[in-house]
Amino acid sequence: MFFILHGVTCYVSDMEERTKTKGKVNARLHLIFENGTESDMLLRSLATELYKDETGRRILDKSDKALDELLNITRDDQKSGYIYILKSLSSEPEIREVNNLFKIGYSTTPVKQRIANAENEPTYLMAAVQLVSEFECYNMKANKFEGLLHTFFGNSCLDVKVADHNGIAHTPREWFIAPLPCIKQAIPMLITGDIVNYRFDAVTQDIVER
Structure with missing residues (x-):
């Protein structure tokens, strides 16, 4: 091994x-x-x-x-989806100028397939995106896992309105201002359950003990 x-x-x-x-x-x-x-x-x-x-x-x-x-992954385990981290390639100043801006998302289909139409979807800020990381989920509800990550980083959620091609305004809630290492650190902490002892500090941009 x-x-x-x-x-x-x-x-x-x-x-x-x-x-x-x-x-x-x-x-x-x-x-x-x-x-x-x-x-x-x-x-x-x-x-x-x-x-x-x-x-x-x-x-x-x-x-x-x-x-x-x-690794607790056998032929009997069921893949339930993917958790992914994206970076926006938007040319809009209000997006481009935000440091450490990442989308934490979930998909039941391969991520590259899911984001292929990003330029036309408000959830992707109507712009192309770059796949930073993806994690396969087994024997769990990947959408629930995504929701727990969103809650953990909730105090750093991007507050922005994006208009679709029909001029309808949307407020995406899956983009967070947090350093990539912190997001990656939170994933195994959530799996082990240790995350309950920590919180994300939006001011210091770090994971700290409660």
């Missing part, structure tokens, strides 16, 4: 017996890195680091059932 974490390949040489607390599965792993260092890390900690690392990924042999089980 191999992963690439922060540009370094690591091998999971050992996994202790899994435990389950409040419905969350965890296990202590022993990792060996290609630079010779070794480390003990919890499964959920590894998952969090992989989410935060834009280049982080697993090297997967499709026949490796142990790895599928480790």
